[in-house]
Amino acid sequence: MAYFGFKDFSSLSSVDMTIYRYVTRHREQVIYMRVRDIAQNAHVSNSSVMRFIHKIGFSSFMAFKAYLKTSNNVKDTPSKTFSFITKGNFPDDIEEQMSVVADFLYESDNIITLGMGCSGYIAGYVSRKFASIGLNTTVITDPTYPLEPKLKNTSNNVIMCFSVSGETNELVEELNGFVSDPDTKIVAITGNSISTIARMSDYSLSYKEPEKRINKFYDLSSQIPAIYIAEGLVSLMQKEDKTEQDVLNKN
Known part of the structure; x- marks a missing residue:
């Protein structure tokens, strides 16, 4: 399954794939992490995490986390966040x-x-x-x-x-x-x-x-x-x- 709308796996290095696997397996935890937390847990450098995020199409770390938070696999979806009144x-x-x-x-x-x-x-x-x-x-x-x-x-x-x-x-x-x-x-x-x-x-x-x-x-x-x-x-x-x-x- 292609997460983040990304499909060009051939362009990912072995380090990128390590980060990819970590993030996809810990989606709900990652939304509360900092760059250095992900790097430490995935056993890579901070700069490797940022290169991976840019490579899969996100302009910033915050944009990446926002995507994770609002994706269908996370409980706090936009439909619930914006259900102010009925x-x-x-x-x-x-x-x-x-x-x-x-x-x-x-x-x-x-x-x-x-x-x-x-x-x-x-x-x-x-x-x-x-x-x-x-x-x-x-x-x-x-x-x-x-x-x-x-x-x-x-x-x-x-x-x-x-x-x-x-x-x-x-x-x-x-x-x-x-x-x-x-x-x-x-x-x-x-x-x-x-x-x-x-x-x-x-x-x-x-x-x-x-x-x-x-x-x-x-x-x-x-x-x-x-x-x-x-x-x-x-x-x-x-x-x-x-x-x-x-x-x-x-x-």
Whole structure:
């Protein structure tokens, strides 16, 4: 069998063949090795390993290792590496829910996007997207920000809160002052559909994604489902705006 797509074995020296046999027999180990590790284990020189790699068509040692890692014989294949999101990450009726929320957001006068940590960055990203399609929006990533005074003399407001766990105490406290406010509605985008923030909200768009943390405070949870929902909302509102403009132009 020809590995690496290489077939011209007649061009390989005896040293090359020694390296070839070692690499093909230890593929899964080689992807974690350095040049000198391969050389030592194959009983050849470092320069011999590099000459072999170039001879079989790779521009660098890293390109060679990348090929090994993504080949079909290694468990960590591209199909698994890039399987970030599927329909299974969302409730069955997520599209209907998003349509309702998009209509509601489009008719609002002020949109506050709220989040902390990684969710704060997503809140900022979404706020910018909303502003790009002409919505009046502000991002808040500081849980001590005086949000109630800011919205005191306003109406038809929306607070869109991003939280993977839906249980962040600071966000819960910030939202608590608006739960019974007739001029402000709360939209939650969270990975926990039964969380405190989801239950406090007027609308909750949830997704299924395991919460991942290291050292308690370092959040490695994927934000891709939240971005997916936000991008969907932007797309829906953009279509609604275009439809409205078309109607106005006809009149």
